[in-house]
Amino acid sequence: xxxKTEIIAVGTEILLGNIANTDAxxxxxxxxxxxxxxxxxxxxxxxxxxxxxxxxxxxxxxDIIITTGGLGPTxxxxxxxxxxxxxxxxxxxxxxxxxxxxxxxxxxLHREMPENNCRQADLPVDCTxxxxxVGTAPGCAxxxxxxxxxxxxxxxxxxxxxxxxxxxxYLRALSDEVIVSHDIMCFGIGESSVEQLLHDKMVVMENxxxxxxxxxxxxxxxxxxxxxxxxxxxxxLKPVMEEAMVxxxxxxxxxxxxxxxxxxxxxxxxxxxxxTSAESCTGGEIARQITELPGASAVYRGGVVSYWSEVKHxxxxxxxxxxxAYGAVSEPVARAMxxxxxxxxxxxLAVSVTGVAGPDSDERGNPVGLVFVGLAAPEGTFxxxxxxxxxxxxxxxxxSTNHAFDMLRRYLTGLNPEAM
Amino acid sequence: xxxKTEIIAVGTEILLGNIANTDAxxxxxxxxxxxxxxxxxxxxxxxxxxxxxxxxxxxxxxDIIITTGGLGPTxxxxxxxxxxxxxxxxxxxxxxxxxxxxxxxxxxLHREMPENNCRQADLPVDCTxxxxxVGTAPGCAxxxxxxxxxxxxxxxxxxxxxxxxxxxxYLRALSDEVIVSHDIMCFGIGESSVEQLLHDKMVVMENxxxxxxxxxxxxxxxxxxxxxxxxxxxxxLKPVMEEAMVxxxxxxxxxxxxxxxxxxxxxxxxxxxxxTSAESCTGGEIARQITELPGASAVYRGGVVSYWSEVKHxxxxxxxxxxxAYGAVSEPVARAMxxxxxxxxxxxLAVSVTGVAGPDSDERGNPVGLVFVGLAAPEGTFxxxxxxxxxxxxxxxxxSTNHAFDMLRRYLTGLNPEAM
Numbered sequence: 001x002x003x004k005t006e007i008i009a010v011g012t013e014i015l016l017g018n019i020a021n022t023d024a025x026x027x028x029x030x031x032x033x034x035x036x037x038x039x040x041x042x043x044x045x046x047x048x049x050x051x052x053x054x055x056x057x058x059x060x061x062x063d064i065i066i067t068t069g070g071l072g073p074t075x076x077x078x079x080x081x082x083x084x085x086x087x088x089x090x091x092x093x094x095x096x097x098x099x100x101x102x103x104x105x106x107x108x109l110h111r112e113m114p115e116n117n118c119r120q121a122d123l124p125v126d127c128t129x130x131x132x133x134v135g136t137a138p139g140c141a142x143x144x145x146x147x148x149x150x151x152x153x154x155x156x157x158x159x160x161x162x163x164x165x166x167x168x169x170y171l172r173a174l175s176d177e178v179i180v181s182h183d184i185m186c187f188g189i190g191e192s193s194v195e196q197l198l199h200d201k202m203v204v205m206e207n208x209x210x211x212x213x214x215x216x217x218x219x220x221x222x223x224x225x226x227x228x229x230x231x232x233x234x235x236x237l238k239p240v241m242e243e244a245m246v247x248x249x250x251x252x253x254x255x256x257x258x259x260x261x262x263x264x265x266x267x268x269x270x271x272x273x274x275x276t277s278a279e280s281c282t283g284g285e286i287a288r289q290i291t292e293l294p295g296a297s298a299v300y301r302g303g304v305v306s307y308w309s310e311v312k313h314x315x316x317x318x319x320x321x322x323x324x325a326y327g328a329v330s331e332p333v334a335r336a337m338x339x340x341x342x343x344x345x346x347x348x349l350a351v352s353v354t355g356v357a358g359p360d361s362d363e364r365g366n367p368v369g370l371v372f373v374g375l376a377a378p379e380g381t382f383x384x385x386x387x388x389x390x391x392x393x394x395x396x397x398x399x400s401t402n403h404a405f406d407m408l409r410r411y412l413t414g415l416n417p418e419a420m
Numbered sequence: 421x422x423x424k425t426e427i428i429a430v431g432t433e434i435l436l437g438n439i440a441n442t443d444a445x446x447x448x449x450x451x452x453x454x455x456x457x458x459x460x461x462x463x464x465x466x467x468x469x470x471x472x473x474x475x476x477x478x479x480x481x482x483d484i485i486i487t488t489g490g491l492g493p494t495x496x497x498x499x500x501x502x503x504x505x506x507x508x509x510x511x512x513x514x515x516x517x518x519x520x521x522x523x524x525x526x527x528x529l530h531r532e533m534p535e536n537n538c539r540q541a542d543l544p545v546d547c548t549x550x551x552x553x554v555g556t557a558p559g560c561a562x563x564x565x566x567x568x569x570x571x572x573x574x575x576x577x578x579x580x581x582x583x584x585x586x587x588x589x590y591l592r593a594l595s596d597e598v599i600v601s602h603d604i605m606c607f608g609i610g611e612s613s614v615e616q617l618l619h620d621k622m623v624v625m626e627n628x629x630x631x632x633x634x635x636x637x638x639x640x641x642x643x644x645x646x647x648x649x650x651x652x653x654x655x656x657l658k659p660v661m662e663e664a665m666v667x668x669x670x671x672x673x674x675x676x677x678x679x680x681x682x683x684x685x686x687x688x689x690x691x692x693x694x695x696t697s698a699e700s701c702t703g704g705e706i707a708r709q710i711t712e713l714p715g716a717s718a719v720y721r722g723g724v725v726s727y728w729s730e731v732k733h734x735x736x737x738x739x740x741x742x743x744x745a746y747g748a749v750s751e752p753v754a755r756a757m758x759x760x761x762x763x764x765x766x767x768x769l770a771v772s773v774t775g776v777a778g779p780d781s782d783e784r785g786n787p788v789g790l791v792f793v794g795l796a797a798p799e800g801t802f803x804x805x806x807x808x809x810x811x812x813x814x815x816x817x818x819x820s821t822n823h824a825f826d827m828l829r830r831y832l833t834g835l836n837p838e839a840m
Contacts, residue, residue: 015458017449018633020440024463029437038435039470043444043461050459057477157812213438277725283711284704287725291703294779294813302731304724305697305707311722311765315735345731359714393714 003174005031005038006062008054010070010079011154012045023068023152023159030163034171035179035226036064046076055086063147064171069154071137073117079151080122080140087144089124097121097129097138104136130166134158141170148174180233181224182256184244185263187406188420189251191219197247208236210244217399218259221248250419253409260405261289267412268299268349275349275408277303278316278341280328281357281371285401301345306337316340327364329354334372335381342376349411350376351404355386357396371400375407375417382407382417423594425451425458426482428474430490430499431574432465443488443572443579450583454591455599455646456484466496475506483567484591489574491557493537499571500542500560507564509544517541517549517558524556550586554578561590568594600653601644602676604664605683607826608840609671611639617667628656630664637819638679641668670839673829680825681709687832688719693768695828697723698736698761700748700774701791705821721765726757736760747784749774754792755801762796769831770796771824775806777816791820795827795837802827802837 007024014021024041031038039062044050051070058065070079084091098121105113123129123140130139130150135158141150150167152159172178186194191214198210198221208225223240227233245252254263268275277286277300284305290296306312309323318336326332338352355371356362369388374381384403388396407417427444434441444461451458459482464470471490478485490499504511518541525533543549543560550559550570555578561570570587572579592598606614611634618630618641628645643660647653665672674683688695697706697720704725710716726732729743738756746752758772775791776782789808794801804823808816827837 009461013633014445015448015461016452017445017447017458020442020445021461022440025434025437025440027437028435032436038437039465040474041429041435041441041461041463045459054460276731279704279707283716284699284707284723284725287699287704288708291701291725291727292814292817296703297727300727302725302727302735303704304735305704305711305722307711307717307720307722308765311696314766315722315724315764344735345728346734394712397712 003036003064004062005036005064005066006040006042006058007038008051008058008065008067009041009043009154010046010051010067011043012047014043015045022156023154026156026160027066027068027152027163030168031171033179033181033224034168035175035177035224036171046070046078048078048082051078051082052086055083059086059147064150065147066150066152066167068152068159071120071139071151071153073114073119073137080124083149083151084124087124087142087149089126089142089144091122092125093118094121094123094129097123100131100138101136128166128170130162130170132158132162133165134161139166141167177226177228178230178233179224179226180230180237181222182237182241184221184223184241184248184252185254185257185259186219186221186248186251187217187253187260187402189219189248190214194219194221194248198244201247202240202243208240210240216395217402250410250415253406259289260402260409262293264405264408264412265290265293265296265299267409269295271412273349273412274299274301274347275351276301276341276345276347277404278312278337278350278352278374279303279305280307280312280337280352280354282353282397282401282404283307285397286351286353286404289401289405301347303345304341312337312340316344327362327366329356329362329364329366329370329372331372331383331385334374334383335376338374338376339381348378349408350374351408352376353400353404355396355400357393357400358390359393369396371396371403373400373403373407375404375411377411382411384418384420423456423484424482425456425484425486426460426462426478427458428471428478428485428487429461429463429574430466430471430487431463432467434463435465442576443574446576446580447486447488447572447583450588451591453599453601453644454588455595455597455644456591466490466498468498468502471498471502472506475503479506479567484570485567486570486572486587488572488579491540491559491571491573493534493539493557500544503569503571504544507544507562507569509546509562509564511542512545513538514541514543514549517543520551520558521556548586548590550582550590552578552582553585554581559586561587597646597648598650598653599644599646600650600657601642602657602661604641604643604661604668604672605674605677605679606639606641606668606671607637607673607680607822609639609668610634614639614641614668618664621667622660622663628660630660636815637822670830670835673826679709680822680829682713684825684828684832685710685713685716685719687829688769689715691832693832694719694721695769695771696721696761696765696767697824698732698757698770698772699723699725700727700732700757700772701777702773702817702821702824703727703777705817706771706773706824709821709825721767723765724761732757732760736764747782747786749776749782749784749786749790749792751792751803751805754794754803755796758794758796759801768798769828770794771828772796773820773824775816775820777813777820778810779813789816791816791823793820793823793827795824795831797831797837802831804838804840
């Protein structure tokens with residue numbers, strides 16, 4: 001049976017716009033991957049009447065209800081009480097949960113638990129308890145009249161962790177099918193071109209299915225199969241994945257990776273190489289993206305943000321003659337920045353970016369969106385010229401950063417780094 | 421009369437988790453600022469039955485309904501038709517809108533408009549048309565039986581632009597009151613401490629009101645007043661703001677600024693000073709945050725991401741003896757990094773960060789969350805030691821970055837940069 005899910009977020013801070021409902025986004029993506037359809041998102045504040053109405057409505061139209069938020073120990077945390085009223089199921093105190101809370105306070109927070117926290121151990125009778133491995137409020141699930149109710153905490157890290165550890169296995173057990181999916185990540189090709197390519201060349205069915213999702217300047221191609229076992233699903237996916245990878249060719253940069261930085265990290269580790277960065281208009285974005293990944297220190301030595309020409313000259317050793325003759329936003333300077341970064345850090349490889357991120361043209365009249373991306377390697381130096389047009393400053397910085405990582409991964413896989 | 425607003429987002433891509441419902445967040449924040457209460461967020465897919473049910477429900481419980489999405493020219497864009505059915509109000513083609521669409525295609529997209537785009541000019545009879553200054557689909561608003569319905573496009577930039585230009589004036593006209601609010605931004609004090617301080621010392625009323633919002637390691641205190649004119653509201657806010665600023669003292673770093681980097685940018689410009697950064701565990705986050713702001717090049721010369729000790733030594737000139745004696749994560753190295761960055765870039769001021777962002781302790785056994793933040797100035801060098809504990813990597817990087825900017829703003833306002 002196909003499930004109909006409603007996600008109810010409980011929290012006045014969402015209705016005030018202080019935070020986005022990212023829990024609903026996370027859960028929707030995970031539920032899609034499990035093959036469970038999400039039909040409604042609802043947000044209500046910490047208000048018992050409107051929460052009750054929302055739960056009553058959800059009970060009528062959905063057969064899986066997932067709530068986020070309102071599980072804490074304070075008076076405005078109403079989710080459990082309200083749901084128990086609607087489903088006519090009393091709360092009971094779970095002494096083992098109380099003990100776990102005491103231990104969490106003592107060992108992780110280094111203090112005694114305030115007694116009002118015991119309220120967090122009050123859970124519906126006859127429920128499955130979801131331990132909170134990264135916080136205090138436990139979640140839970142129960143079934144009533146064919147409707148499954150799952151309650152998860154609101155803080156995103158707690159919600160995500162509890163979903164992966166407890167809620168996903170609970171939901172998987174509701175179905176005799178498994179869903180397996182893999183993402184093929186592409187750079188340098190638009191979403192409509194990917195769709196056209198697949199449409200023209202492949203007979204794609206319902207199961208396994210292929211779907212494209214556009215990220216800024218990237219495309220994620222998601223291949224999904226349903227079967228009775230993971231092995232069967234993987235066997236169904238294998239030929240589809242292989243055919244898609246051949247069609248996408250050099251545009252496909254990785255399978256099941258978070259992005260180009262992760263692909264570069266893996267390739268550099270395999271080849272035991274290190275890199276550095278020299279950034280002007282991206283202002284540290286390349287450095288930030290690679291160092292965001294645990295283990296980056298194995299491959300990234302560090303880099304230079306050379307915003308002023310004085311820093312390009314003084315720290316990276318870009319010659320003043322070059323800066324005077326061509327200006328900071330030029331191919332010769334991009335090349336010299338990469339070569340300089342390589343020399344001063346001792347890394348085998350270096351990427352560089354210099355360009356105009358806007359909002360205004362530079363003092364030489366170079367237009368917003370003109371960017372040069374360099375790559376210095378033992379074999380020589382490569383350069384891409386980008387004309388990104390008048391986009392938002394953060395977009396220009398983001399796309400330029402992607403190009404720097406793309407040059408790196410092309411070099412590391414034996415492709416021409418300048419091709420795009 | 422206090423309004424009750426429901427925001428209905430129409431889009432299967434939200435239910436699949438491909439995007440977060442950021443339009444609802446934006447609109448909620450803007451509506452709060454207008455003094456209009458948001459009671460519900462609802463998301464449904466591009467499905468006429470469920471959209472119809474959602475609109476019928478909203479009509480019963482809300483008196484302002486704002487929809488986002490589903491205004492485009494394709495078959496799955498159903499918002500206008502569905503709403504017109506529920507409110508029994510026919511669509512009619514607006515010829516002036518057709519002409520505007522043709523002009524937009526010709527002048528902005530440099531091609532002729534495909535004829536199916538005329539559907540975008542079909543709007544409810546007797547409505548207020550909202551021009552789309554940055555896209556093709558116009559929005560609209562009408563009133564029916566005391567309920568105001570506003571339809572906005574889904575793409576965030578179009579939604580935000582149309583709200584500011586068209587929907588906000590429409591909503592403001594529904595009230596004879598204006599709402600004015602100002603944000604006092606604080607760093608170094610927790611949300612509950614701010615609340616306690618205000619509770620103990622100030623008699624805060626309904627109008628003007630004070631509300632606190634926690635951001636990671638920061639608190640935003642929002643003061644809001646309702647009055648018949650902006651001048652009256654500002655006059656009501658003035659004494660409240662002044663009293664709160666005195667109570668918050670050095671914790672308050674700015675009014676109506678986006679964050680510490682913007683405050684530092686302003687202060688540096690006023691004093692005609694420049695700064696640089698030397699980053700280890702923050703990996704370029706300081707550089708990224710300052711260069712994200714237009715005009716950063718006036719005050720930020722650039723910086724060094726010294727991930728490896730070789731870069732700390734070779735580029736920043738941190739002595740090998742110091743690195744050997746104390747290790748990279750130490751106060752002497754944080755100081756030497758800031759001093760080195762100042763020397764190699766020629767900036768008047770330099771901030772530095774070295775620490776353990778995790779997930780593991782460093783090779784000397786320093787725990788995750790131990791971070792040293794330095795500030796080098798002409799008068800000498802300052803340092804803060806942070807013990808942030810086992811938090812997520814991105815949190816440790818974020819809080820450390822905030823401390824670097826906080827040291828800078830304390831120095832620039834004549835306070836002790838080491839105090840926190």
